[in-house]
Amino acid sequence: MPRQTVSHEEGAIYEFTPALDPIATVESGAELTIETRDSLDGAVQTDDDLIESVPEEVNAATGPIEVADAEPGDVLAVEIEDVRLAEDRGRVVTIEGFGLLDGHEDIEAPRTTVTPVADDTSPDADGTAADADANTDAVIEFGDHEVAVDPCIGTIGVAPAEESFTTLVPHDHGGNLDTTDVSAGNTIYFPVFQAGAMLAMGDSKAAMADGEMCGTGAEIATDIDVTVSVIDGDDVAIELDRPLIETPDAWKTVASAESMEEACELANMDAISLLVAEHGFDPTEAYMFSSLVGGLEISQVVDPLVTVRNALPKTHCDGPF
Amino acid sequence: MPRQTVSHEEGAIYEFTPALDPIATVESGAELTIETRDSLDGAVQTDDDLIESVPEEVNAATGPIEVADAEPGDVLAVEIEDVRLAEDRGRVVTIEGFGLLDGHEDIEAPRTTVTPVADDTSPDADGTAADADANTDAVIEFGDHEVAVDPCIGTIGVAPAEESFTTLVPHDHGGNLDTTDVSAGNTIYFPVFQAGAMLAMGDSKAAMADGEMCGTGAEIATDIDVTVSVIDGDDVAIELDRPLIETPDAWKTVASAESMEEACELANMDAISLLVAEHGFDPTEAYMFSSLVGGLEISQVVDPLVTVRNALPKTHCDGPF
Structure with a gap:
């Protein structure tokens, strides 16, 4: 089977609800490339693009993807093979009412810093023509500081059991976990609460610190290679309640x-x-x-x-x- | 100058106060070996030794050690060269009223598990005759599980500015920081609040997880090699408020x-x-x-x-x- 592509242009959600309509259906074991847009839907392209308040719709999650035969009580394994940057810049923002130091006298919000993607083998790279696919050697530029690209997926989850959660909120179904370990080389497992699991993901960062203190990492569009597999709940040694x-x-x-x-x-x-x-x-x-x-x-x-x-x-x- | 030894038998404190009397006075640059007893003062030697409540005196900190010429506004650098286990067992305990899951229905307190020090090159080691000085190859035994020895210092600090803090409490002067990075190969810097700084330390662990969830690591007596140095406050790029x-x-x-x-x-x-x-x-x-x-x-x-x-x-x- 060739790797199947699912793009945010086919569908993306801003809320994980118990009853989601899939934009694609795949078999357990499917190899997918998920195309995601940045958490701010492209609204920020320069330092002059300020985010005055947390948008009502944020962290678009490409999907939902139905995984055939996934039933409540099973576990969905999402093996993350690669997270590639899909545009030439990330963006870090402060937003009033959001962030660890929100309201502190020295901290200004809204503020935006665009972080161009560049190639750290070329000290004079201006970030405009970087090979955004070459994560290994890529950096983002924060002013004149180069930060190694180390992408992670901010929002990833499945249809929840009963409650609904916007893609700003993390909970037992996943959602806005903003966890640096949700990255290439790792696997994230979710409890399946609804038939088909209904996987969706987005809100990637080119780099992020544990804590995500200012409220964002370097938010960026990505192409994510994953393999999704259903594990029978009877084959799991614990009852998995959370990711x-x-x-x-x-x-x-x-x-x-x-x-x-x-x-x-x-x-x-x-x-x-x-x-x-x-x-x-x-x-x-x-x-x-x-x-x-x-x-x-x-x-x-x-x-x-x-x-x-x-x-x-x-x-x-x-x-x- | 030979390395000077300061033992808990010469003096140890259970409270960091602004006005401490030193048990030793050393020069900046002094190389010291600090001998510490375990946080529970030897009260726990077998699994039958239970701690019914948090002792009034806990985390004995060997010292205080006056460092000549340290003045308020300076910084005291404590370079940790080695933390050697000084006895053949550690102990992990739960105590009622203490710990992350205190009061949860499945969690029993008081409970004690003694963790004998052994040598992981010898699978049959019974922990009674281990070479407790050979940290590199040493393990502690938790039942039939071997955990690599990776010692850290739980309580370390200087005389505070105005308030007093028992050695159960961490604050800006240090104290009960219970931080795994306070370990060999690292340096911890403290603000100097009082003339002579008045360094004291103890409460070492043979191993500890970030979080110290049950309330202890594997509490153990240690011999700690450090070099203490005074850094003039004028030579520091920031005002150091905390460790x-x-x-x-x-x-x-x-x-x-x-x-x-x-x-x-x-x-x-x-x-x-x-x-x-x-x-x-x-x-x-x-x-x-x-x-x-x-x-x-x-x-x-x-x-x-x-x-x-x-x-x-x-x-x-x-x-x-």
Whole structure:
């Protein structure tokens, strides 16, 4: 089967709802290229393009893509093979009412800094003719500073169980997780809440810090290569309630909540479930063990719910599949 | 000058106060070995030794050590050369009223798991005769799981400006930071608030996860090699308000506060100060740049104030000294 392309021009959502109409249907095991537009729908092209308030529609997620045979109780695996920049610039913005330091006296909003994509092998590159596909050698320019391109997918998820969530919000279905580990080489697993799963993704960044403090990374359009697979719920060692990420070295539970403390609790409880299922620990033993290896990490502290992860090194966790 | 030893038997504090009496006085540039006892003062030697409530005196910090010529406004650099295990076992405990999941129905407190130190080259090691000095190859045993020894110093600080803080509490003077990066190969910098700085440290762990979720790592006595140096405040590019850590790859601001959100704000503002001083950014530019590189990290989420850090990679930050 050739790799199938699904573009934001065919359809994109601004809300993950329980009942989504797919723009494409694929089989488990399908290899896809998902084309995404930037989180601000192209509204920002120069430093003069300011975002006065958080747009009602933001983080367009290409999809939904129905995965045949995915049923509630199953797990959808999204193996991310590549995230390629699809335009010649990213953009970092501050928006009034948004961001970790929103309202601090020294912080100005709205402000925009466009970050041209360039090639770090050419010190004089002006960013206008960069080979945006060559991520390995690419940088973005923030003023006269070059930042290595390290793309991640900001918004990715499936149709939720009962509630609806705009693409500004992260929750158990995924959504606006803004997690740097959602990147090439890693796999993200979602609980399937609805028949067909209804995968959608967008809101990529050319680079982002853990925390996403100012409210954005370098927002940019991307072409994302993934393989999607359905895992029968009966073959999973735990009941997966929330997204889970596999990196080459670790399993990372991902939890979103109103406070960071609450998100930490959920991420840690999910890590405990993995350790209990695999090692036969009782929950208290698993809790104590989780206090020795890996640990809690910050995804983002700026969205309506914040997101935290709990990493378990593969030396101590084989994962639930 | 031979390396000078300062032992907890000569003196240890359970509270960082503005007016501390030193047990030793050293010159700037002194090479020291600091001997510390475990955070629970040896009360836990077997799994049957339970801690019913947080002890009034906990995290004994060996010292205070007066560093001659350190004056308020200066910076004290503590270069950590080695942290050696000084006993044959660590201990992980839960304590009622303490820990991320305190009060959750599945979590039992008090509970103790002693973690014998062993040698991972010998699969049958029983932990009783381990060479506790050979950190490189050492592991701790958690049941039949071996965890690599990777020691860190839990409590380290200087005399604070005005308030007093027990050694259970982290704040701008350091104290119970419970930060995995306070470890061999790194340097931690403190603001000097009082003449002589009055350095003290203890509460080491043989291993700890970022977050220290159950309330402890593997608590253990250690011998710590450090070099202490005074940096003239006039030679520092920023006003250092809180601890700062230098690793081989990054500068990490460290902030403690009542909520994680507040700690994130402080750590991010300190990172912004570094970027403004070095690159001539305005604060908003620095804030946006901080949202692209490095990022927020969790130190601990269990102490009376929680601790967060903001890492800036050295590729983008040369530090303030």
